[in-house]
Amino acid sequence: MKLIMAIIKPSRLDEVRKGLSSLGVAGMTASEVKGFGRQGGHTEIYRGAEYEIHFVPKVKIEVAVTDELAERVISTIRETANTDRIGDGKIFVFEIAQAIRIRTGETGADAL
Amino acid sequence: MSIHRQKISFAVFSAVSILAAPTSAFAQAAPAMNGADTAWIITATALVLFMTMPGLALFYGGLVRSRNLLSVLMHCSVICCVVSVLWLAIGYSLAFDNGGAAQAVIGGLGKSFLAGIGTQTLNGTIPEVVFFVFQMTFAIITPALIVGAYPERITFPGMLLFSALWLLVVYVPVCHWIWGGGWLADLGIMDFAGGLVVHLTAGTSAVVIAFMLGSRRGFPREVAPPHNPGYVMMGAAMLWVGWFGFNGGSALAANGAAGMAIAATHISAAAASLVWMAIEWRRHGKPSLVGFVTGTIAGLATVTPASGFIGPVGGLILGIVSAIVCYGAVQLIKQRLRIDDSLDVFAVHGVGGLTGTLLTAFLALPAFGGLGLAKGVSVGHQFGVQLLGAAATAAWAVVGSVAIVWVIRAITPIRVSEEDETEGLDITVHGERGYHI
Numbered sequence: 314m315k316l317i318m319a320i321i322k323p324s325r326l327d328e329v330r331k332g333l334s335s336l337g338v339a340g341m342t343a344s345e346v347k348g349f350g351r352q353g354g355h356t357e358i359y360r361g362a363e364y365e366i367h368f369v370p371k372v373k374i375e376v377a378v379t380d381e382l383a384e385r386v387i388s389t390i391r392e393t394a395n396t397d398r399i400g401d402g403k404i405f406v407f408e409i410a411q412a413i414r415i416r417t418g419e420t421g422a423d424a425l
Numbered sequence: 426m427s428i429h430r431q432k433i434s435f436a437v438f439s440a441v442s443i444l445a446a447p448t449s450a451f452a453q454a455a456p457a458m459n460g461a462d463t464a465w466i467i468t469a470t471a472l473v474l475f476m477t478m479p480g481l482a483l484f485y486g487g488l489v490r491s492r493n494l495l496s497v498l499m500h501c502s503v504i505c506c507v508v509s510v511l512w513l514a515i516g517y518s519l520a521f522d523n524g525g526a527a528q529a530v531i532g533g534l535g536k537s538f539l540a541g542i543g544t545q546t547l548n549g550t551i552p553e554v555v556f557f558v559f560q561m562t563f564a565i566i567t568p569a570l571i572v573g574a575y576p577e578r579i580t581f582p583g584m585l586l587f588s589a590l591w592l593l594v595v596y597v598p599v600c601h602w603i604w605g606g607g608w609l610a611d612l613g614i615m616d617f618a619g620g621l622v623v624h625l626t627a628g629t630s631a632v633v634i635a636f637m638l639g640s641r642r643g644f645p646r647e648v649a650p651p652h653n654p655g656y657v658m659m660g661a662a663m664l665w666v667g668w669f670g671f672n673g674g675s676a677l678a679a680n681g682a683a684g685m686a687i688a689a690t691h692i693s694a695a696a697a698s699l700v701w702m703a704i705e706w707r708r709h710g711k712p713s714l715v716g717f718v719t720g721t722i723a724g725l726a727t728v729t730p731a732s733g734f735i736g737p738v739g740g741l742i743l744g745i746v747s748a749i750v751c752y753g754a755v756q757l758i759k760q761r762l763r764i765d766d767s768l769d770v771f772a773v774h775g776v777g778g779l780t781g782t783l784l785t786a787f788l789a790l791p792a793f794g795g796l797g798l799a800k801g802v803s804v805g806h807q808f809g810v811q812l813l814g815a816a817a818t819a820a821w822a823v824v825g826s827v828a829i830v831w832v833i834r835a836i837t838p839i840r841v842s843e844e845d846e847t848e849g850l851d852i853t854v855h856g857e858r859g860y861h862i
Binding site: 357358359360361362363364365366 | 645646647648649650651705708709711713715716719752755756759760769
């Protein structure tokens with residue numbers, strides 16, 4: 314089982330969700346985060362004074378899937394989150410040691 | 426709120442006594458209570474209180490970072506309450522009672538706790554108790570304006586002591602000099618609603634305490650931007666509406682003069698907002714909301730001393746001038762002098778009030794649609810009086826503020842620790858969070 318974590322632009326969240334839905338991915342977790350990479354920060358101006366804003370708002374999504382689905386999930390996220398501009402984000406893949414459904418106690422792939 | 430009030434009161438008194446007692450037109454009849462005037466001033470009182478609660482509170486609240494929102498709301502609210510009690514106890518009396526031998530500089534204590542003043546006591550054509558509470562709302566907002574100089578780093582006891590002492594040491598005497606029959610009133614100073622009494626005193630003291638307190642950590646490049654520009658606009662809008670009571674109510678009558686003051690006030694606000702927006706649009710490529718509403722406040726503060734003496738065209742001129750002058754002042758104080766008057770109290774209120782006070786001498790002229798200067802007074806003479814009044818007001822504000830900060834430092838710390846400043850005053854001073862994320 315793989316935990317696929319992607320940091321994406323907030324404006325792409327809906328497209329990513331729709332794309333993963335059509336793959337049959339049953340659920341996902343999204344959180345609001347801030348970060349920077351090559352995009353760097355930006356400057357905001359209030360009353361003529363410049364403020365350096367180092368962090369940019371992003372969304373982090375996490376999807377737990379079976380190994381078979383992982384590659385298609387990754388390519389779907391790449392397609393739907395891409396805007397061809399710096400700041401589109403990154404995908405990280407983690408190995409899941411165990412997964413358990415809280416309500417029923419099911420484990421492994423049955424829990425995903 | 427000036428010598429003009431006396432002219433208006435006298436006109437009403439004459440009209441009332443002639444109508445009411447045709448055989449005693451020359452008798453010293455007291456003016457009667459005018460219901461329309463009273464209703465308007467009661468309303469204006471509510472409008473001016475609304476400017477602080479919650480207008481100014483929200484305006485300032487949105488400008489600070491999120492971890493300090495509650496502390497700013499507290500400052501404005503607590504100042505409202507402290508000033509109210511002090512005003513009743515001695516503030517009103519020292520400002521407006523006759524000081525006998527000392528009348529030129531300060532009033533007496535004869536009206537402490539409103540002694541001798543009942544529901545029938547009049548001040549002109551309105552009950553004195555209405556005048557008392559109307560003036561109280563001015564006394565409230567003035568120290569509340571200074572909150573913008575020291576947010577995010579002042580201690581709560583320090584803020585309490587500063588505001589209480591400042592009211593009595595700086596505000597009350599200046600109020601007496603200009604509106605309470607003191608020396609500047611005798612010289613014919615024209616400050617209709619508080620360009621000097623409110624804005625220059627608060628603005629000057631703000632830059633002094635900001636300097637003495639020191640800058641926020643990270644000033645100028647690493648401070649946090651306004652956390653809620655939405656609150657800033659909502660607060661500014663409340664201030665705009667409330668200002669109709671501030672300037673319109675200073676006519677102390679429900680008449681054309683009040684209407685004219687409101688018209689000039691509103692036009693100034695509108696013009697200043699647009700000009701500030703245009704400046705930012707040109708310099709930075711984007712018209713910002715925070716800048717736009719800052720222009721609004723600059724226009725309102727600048728027209729305040731002139732509002733009852735000028736026409737709407739005068740208001741238009743003041744609005745345009747105020748945005749340019751105050752925008753420059755913000756850059757001067759923050760960028761060039763590097764003084765962290767955090768919410769630009771001096772640049773907007775101090776400089777605005779000063780500009781309006783000086784230009785009143787010109788814009789009051791009928792050529793600009795104004796109501797005219799006092800009989801026999803030349804523009805040059807009036808300008809000299811305005812300048813003298815401004816200089817005296819600013820000087821007294823500086824001296825008073827420096828002394829007060831020194832006194833406070835001898836008693837209690839006036840600035841919080843670095844850790845508390847980093848954590849935020851809401852949680853460290855007040856034990857609360859404005860937002861639970």
